[in-house]
Amino acid sequence: MPNRATINTTDAPEAIGTYSQAVKVNNTVYLSGQIPLVPETMELISASIDEQIEQVFRNLSAVCEEAGGSLQDIVKLNIFLTDLSNFGTVNEVMARYFETPYPARAAIGISELPRGALVEMDGIMVAV
Numbered sequence: 001m002p003n004r005a006t007i008n009t010t011d012a013p014e015a016i017g018t019y020s021q022a023v024k025v026n027n028t029v030y031l032s033g034q035i036p037l038v039p040e041t042m043e044l045i046s047a048s049i050d051e052q053i054e055q056v057f058r059n060l061s062a063v064c065e066e067a068g069g070s071l072q073d074i075v076k077l078n079i080f081l082t083d084l085s086n087f088g089t090v091n092e093v094m095a096r097y098f099e100t101p102y103p104a105r106a107a108i109g110i111s112e113l114p115r116g117a118l119v120e121m122d123g124i125m126v127a128v
Contacts, residue, residue: 002025002026003024003025003026004023004024004025005023005024006020006022006023006024007020007021007022007023007024007029007063007066007067008020008021008066009021009062009063009065009066010039011039011062011065011066012034012039012059012060012062012063012066013034013035013037013038013039013042013059014039014042015032016037016042016114016115019032020032021063021066022063022066022067022125024067024127027126027127027128028124028125028126028127029064029067029069029073029124029125029126029127030124031060031063031064031074031122031123031124031125032063032122033078033080033120033121033122034056034059034060034063034120034121034122035052035056035113035114035115035117035119035120036051036052036053036054036055036056036059036117036118036119037055037059037115037117038055039059039062044115044116044117047118049083049086049089049118049119050089050093052117052118052119053086053089053090053093053094053119054093056119056120056121057071057093057094057097057121060074060121060123061097064125067125067127068127069125069126069127069128071097071098072098072099073125073126073127073128074098074103074123074124074125075103075104075123075124075125075126076103076104076105076123076124077103077104077105077106077121077122077123078105078106078108078121078122078123079105079106079107079108079119079120079121080108080110080113080119080120080121081107081108081109081110081118081119082109082110082111082112082113082117082118082119083109083118084107084109086118086119087107090107090119103123
């Protein structure tokens with residue numbers, strides 16, 4: 001039987017629906033989608049795509065740390081963008097948060113995200 005735990009931290013936005021910030025099963029952590037909400041206010045950080053991407057990485061990082069890891073332990077990252085022309089900006093900001101080897105990744109264009117966000121990311125982390 002797998003060892004399962006719910007991950008929750010006040011350093012990332014609280015869930016705005018019926019989900020957990022992350023679920024850890026043995027040493028694998030399934031990270032729920034993060035949008036660029038500031039944890040203290042639960043409001044979008046700004047309308048700037050750069051700032052929104054930065055906030056999403058800060059939120060993911062907080063959940064990873066609570067689960068006993070870091071962004072570097074993410075093995076699969078899914079990025080949802082309301083405008084795929086921001087793909088280059090994602091790459092620029094991501095390079096400030098990750099080192100090689102980079103995680104496997106998908107970038108998906110979608111029409112709308114919760115609260116009017118421009119970007120959302122989820123992923124899978126393996127905690128060592």
